[in-house]
Amino acid sequence: MPDLSGKAAIVTGCASGIGAACVKRLVEDGASVLGSDINPAGENVCEGLGARFALHNVADTQKWPKIVDQAVAAFGRLDILVNNAGIVGQASIEEVSDEIWDRIYDINIKGTMAGCRAAIAAMKANPGGPSGALVNIASTSAMAALPGDPAYCSSKGAVRVLSKSIATHCAQKGYNIRCNTVIPGATETGILNAAEEQTPGLKAAVAATSPMNRLGDPAETAAAIAFLASDECPFMSGAELLVDGAALSLHPGF
Numbered sequence: 001m002p003d004l005s006g007k008a009a010i011v012t013g014c015a016s017g018i019g020a021a022c023v024k025r026l027v028e029d030g031a032s033v034l035g036s037d038i039n040p041a042g043e044n045v046c047e048g049l050g051a052r053f054a055l056h057n058v059a060d061t062q063k064w065p066k067i068v069d070q071a072v073a074a075f076g077r078l079d080i081l082v083n084n085a086g087i088v089g090q091a092s093i094e095e096v097s098d099e100i101w102d103r104i105y106d107i108n109i110k111g112t113m114a115g116c117r118a119a120i121a122a123m124k125a126n127p128g129g130p131s132g133a134l135v136n137i138a139s140t141s142a143m144a145a146l147p148g149d150p151a152y153c154s155s156k157g158a159v160r161v162l163s164k165s166i167a168t169h170c171a172q173k174g175y176n177i178r179c180n181t182v183i184p185g186a187t188e189t190g191i192l193n194a195a196e197e198q199t200p201g202l203k204a205a206v207a208a209t210s211p212m213n214r215l216g217d218p219a220e221t222a223a224a225i226a227f228l229a230s231d232e233c234p235f236m237s238g239a240e241l242l243v244d245g246a247a248l249s250l251h252p253g254f
């Protein structure tokens with residue numbers, strides 16, 4: 001298990017799924033954690049896991065510095081930001097409205113950018129000099145597209161390259177601040193459950209396309225996040241960790 005004792009973290013989208021599993025994992029690994037979510041239910045989740053909570057819509061870019069200040073005031077520093085909050089659009093290129101497009105982009109990519117921007121400002125001021133780990137959550141939909149959701153797929157593609165740009169900037173500036181991406185495959189969470197309600201049988205169908213013949217557990221993604229957030233991988237920045245049960249590794253037809 002990575003040792004995160006003494007580290008302070010923010011995890012967005014903490015009320016359910018991968019975000020809640022991530023708060024649990026980081027706390028178990030020794031970190032002090034501030035979870036945030038647009039859903040007030042995140043407060044109970046965080047309380048039950050031994051973390052603090054802040055109500056925050058990640059698309060509210062002006063509020064991001066306040067959320068970071070809240071973590072620094074509570075913990076004295078900021079070492080880890082996990083940009084996990086994300087939504088799907090479920091509208092094809094023929095159906096997607098400007099409103100849906102903007103909403104997806106505001107949350108999935110602008111929120112991620114604003115989180116990294118605010119976190120880097122705080123990480124630069126950490127006692128001992130600039131240090132920290134940014135972990136952004138993309139999706140296998142950024143590598144193989146969903147025909148029914150160009151906004152989601154392209155926003156997650158943007159997250160991948162955003163992480164690389166941030167990684168190179170921080171490295172060239174001489175900051176000890178790494179930025180990496182975790183790429184989950186189909187995982188048993190609220191997003192998939194909502195899709196299952198619209199399309200009964202979807203979860204079983206998706207699981208059947210995986211060589212492991214199952215969906216991922218959010219804790220399995222959280223383990224990859226904890227690794228990238230830790231000091232175990234100081235030369236990993238701009239990297240991507242695929243957590244998809246080999247789904248994208250399978251040649252079509254096999």
Ligand SMILES: NC(=O)c1ccc[n+]([C@@H]2O[C@H](COP(=O)([O-])OP(=O)(O)OC[C@H]3O[C@@H](n4cnc5c(N)ncnc54)[C@H](O)[C@@H]3O)[C@@H](O)[C@H]2O)c1
Pocket residue numbers: 012013014015016017018019036037038039056057058059084085086087107137138139140141183184185186187188189190191192
């Ligand atoms: N579950 C999957 O199969 C899967 C696969 C690939 C990537 N992902 C990504 O993993 C991340 C977590 O998703 P999940 O599967 O745990 O889904 P989830 O729906 O269970 O959790 C998402 C959380 O984000 C919160 N959220 C939504 N909009 C927000 C906003 N504007 N501000 C703050 N919080 C907001 C929700 O309230 C919810 O608690 C997302 O970025 C998603 O795109 C999920």
